[in-house]
Amino acid sequence: MVEPYIELDDVSFAYERCAPVIQALSLKLYKEQFTAITGPNGSGKTTLGKVMTGILRPQKGRVIICGKDSADMKLGEIGRRIGYLFQNPALQIFAPTVREEISFALELKGYSKEEIDSEISRSLKNFDLVHRSDAFPFKLSRGEKQRLAIAAMLVNKPDFLILDEPTTGLDMERRRVLSDILLGLKKKGIGMAVISHDRAFVACLADRTIRMYGGEIVEDRT
Amino acid sequence: MKTGLKGLDPRSKLVLVLCLSTLGVFIQDIGILTAVLCASIVLSAASGSRLFVLIKKFRRILWLFVAIAVIQSVFAPSGRALVNLGGIKLITAGGLYKGVAMVLRMSIVMVSATIMATSNSREIVQGLVQWKVPYEIAFMVSVAIRFLPLLTDEIKNVVTAVQLRGIELDRIPARQRLKVYSYLIMPVVSGAVIKSRELATTMETRAFRAYPKRTSYMVLTMNRNDYAVITTSLVISILTLYITH
Numbered sequence: 311m312v313e314p315y316i317e318l319d320d321v322s323f324a325y326e327r328c329a330p331v332i333q334a335l336s337l338k339l340y341k342e343q344f345t346a347i348t349g350p351n352g353s354g355k356t357t358l359g360k361v362m363t364g365i366l367r368p369q370k371g372r373v374i375i376c377g378k379d380s381a382d383m384k385l386g387e388i389g390r391r392i393g394y395l396f397q398n399p400a401l402q403i404f405a406p407t408v409r410e411e412i413s414f415a416l417e418l419k420g421y422s423k424e425e426i427d428s429e430i431s432r433s434l435k436n437f438d439l440v441h442r443s444d445a446f447p448f449k450l451s452r453g454e455k456q457r458l459a460i461a462a463m464l465v466n467k468p469d470f471l472i473l474d475e476p477t478t479g480l481d482m483e484r485r486r487v488l489s490d491i492l493l494g495l496k497k498k499g500i501g502m503a504v505i506s507h508d509r510a511f512v513a514c515l516a517d518r519t520i521r522m523y524g525g526e527i528v529e530d531r532t
Numbered sequence: 533m534k535t536g537l538k539g540l541d542p543r544s545k546l547v548l549v550l551c552l553s554t555l556g557v558f559i560q561d562i563g564i565l566t567a568v569l570c571a572s573i574v575l576s577a578a579s580g581s582r583l584f585v586l587i588k589k590f591r592r593i594l595w596l597f598v599a600i601a602v603i604q605s606v607f608a609p610s611g612r613a614l615v616n617l618g619g620i621k622l623i624t625a626g627g628l629y630k631g632v633a634m635v636l637r638m639s640i641v642m643v644s645a646t647i648m649a650t651s652n653s654r655e656i657v658q659g660l661v662q663w664k665v666p667y668e669i670a671f672m673v674s675v676a677i678r679f680l681p682l683l684t685d686e687i688k689n690v691v692t693a694v695q696l697r698g699i700e701l702d703r704i705p706a707r708q709r710l711k712v713y714s715y716l717i718m719p720v721v722s723g724a725v726i727k728s729r730e731l732a733t734t735m736e737t738r739a740f741r742a743y744p745k746r747t748s749y750m751v752l753t754m755n756r757n758d759y760a761v762i763t764t765s766l767v768i769s770i771l772t773l774y775i776t777h
Contacts, residue, residue, distance in 0.1 A: 363696065365692055365696075384695070384700050384702075385692065385695035385696065386695045386698060386699050386700030386701065386703070387698075387700060388696075389695050389696040389697055389698040389699070390698035392696075393696070394696050396689075396693075401689045401693065402689070402692075402693035402696070403693075403719070404690045404693060404694070404715045404716070404718065404719045405715060405718075406718055414694075414697060414715075415697035415698055415699060418699055418704060418708055418712070419698070446722075448719070448722045448723075448726065462697070463696075463697075466697055466698050468698075
């Protein structure tokens with residue numbers, strides 16, 4: 311029996327002084343599956359993603375990541391295992407250049423200069439950011455910020471990715487490129503959960519589709 | 533309907549806050565400063581502020597308060613030496629007294645400011661406008677109030693983003709941690725510049741300042757409670773300052 315990578319056990323979450331967004335939700339996500347999480351606006355998809363990543367801590371229930379209760383894990387520890395792409399990628403960009411944005415985590419983790427340079431070159435090429443390598447990230451277009459955020463997340467080599475609306479701001483060609491990259495990662499054994507409205511995008515990638523409504527799972531199709 | 537301090541006009545709250553912080557700044561005696569801080573806490577709680585949430589949040593930077601008290605004590609030595617290090621008076625009774633006074637002052641300013649937070653920014657702007665403060669300046673005040681939580685959110689987002697790259701902030705060496713914190717400044721500053729540019733454009737598209745006179749749908753009126761609070765605050769503050777100086 312395959313162990314789930316992320317398991318939510320009777321999880322409820324409400325923002326301060328608001329009605330619950332997620333109610334008594336139980337869910338198992340596997341590394342071997344590409345899971346799409348869909349649903350209308352306000353159905354709790356983004357909140358679910360943030361709860362799974364430990365950005366938001368549930369008021370009730372447990373989130374178990376790789377067999378360990380996330381309540382006992384620091385965000386940095388979760389970040390080593392799970393890569394999370396924000397709905398608005400500008401929120402996770404903070405370095406003064408595109409190059410530094412990609413190299414940030416590698417430098418802090420003590421990688422050699424050669425390793426860092428090679429990783430930067432590969433990422434810039436894969437995400438078509440070579441011509442913007444010395445640009446100020448805040449001046450990038452929405453699509454470029456999206457690609458940069460994904461590139462910076464992937465150099466960290468996470469085991470599992472949670473992508474919140476990854477196709478927002480991407481044209482048809484970039485969506486195809488992103489789709490190819492995600493398929494490549496899937497083949498490498500990286501688990502994925504994609505929160506998206508883009509049915510066409512997830513339809514050709516997902517092994518499993520979860521539909522949410524009013525903070526609850528109303529459909530779970532494999 | 534809001535009653536008591538909760539229902540006060542924002543102008544009355546502003547006078548109350550100004551009186552408390554003025555007392556905090558000018559009074560030197562620790563006993564009176566403590567009394568002013570206690571009064572600020574009671575008034576803040578009575579106005580319905582989220583004071584205890586704030587106190588809970590500030591627990592994390594309690595060390596900063598202690599550090600300020602110690603630094604103040606070290607750099608303004610006077611009186612009997614309490615801690616000596618190699619012949620140097622590290623902490624003195626007078627210095628410590630000044631340090632504690634400084635912490636009390638900061639607490640008074642912060643606690644009293646929470647009273648203003650019980651009015652929304654629109655009400656504060658309207659209060660200032662009715663006090664004949666030019667609308668542009670009143671509007672700037674409201675934008676500053678509105679932007680503060682956004683800046684806090686931005687800092688939180690960057691800290692979250694850094695941690696999500698697998699960095700445990702409390703486990704990396706101090707020098708590297710300092711470098712990480714330097715990364716906080718840029719997104720916050722550039723975010724503020726971008727937002728202010730967008731706000732300026734939005735205001736112009738809505739014909740801000742297109743006409744010399746503005747009318748307001750919201751008009752604030754002061755009642756007896758407001759006049760009582762303003763008069764009492766001013767009288768007590770002037771008397772306290774007169775007696776203590």
